[in-house]
Amino acid sequence: MESLSGPLAIVVLVLDVLAIAYVWRSRIEIGRKVVWSFVILLLPVVGLIMWAAAAGPFGKARL
Template sequence: MELFGGLFSLIILVLDIWAILNVIRSSAGTGAKVLWILLIVILPLVGLIIWALMGPRSRV
């Protein structure tokens, strides 16, 4: 059970870092970027889900 929890936490950490990098690369304003990053950092799983559904998209 401990292995599953650790693996799940590692996956969430990697996805959060990926989301933060995408927020930084997005065309959103500075204030919006700061708010999105704070949401992802303070609420890692919930923030990630909200960002995936409604967050700014990166410049491609």
């Protein structure tokens, strides 16, 4: 299990960077961009899941 922690951390980091880039390219106001960026940075896995659920095709949240 320890051998997977490094590659898994890299995958999460790459996905977080992509999510933050997507947030900053979106047409939402700056305040929401900052909040989403902090959520994704402070809670890498949970924040990424929350963002994906809110921004996905079935997301009900207005980003």
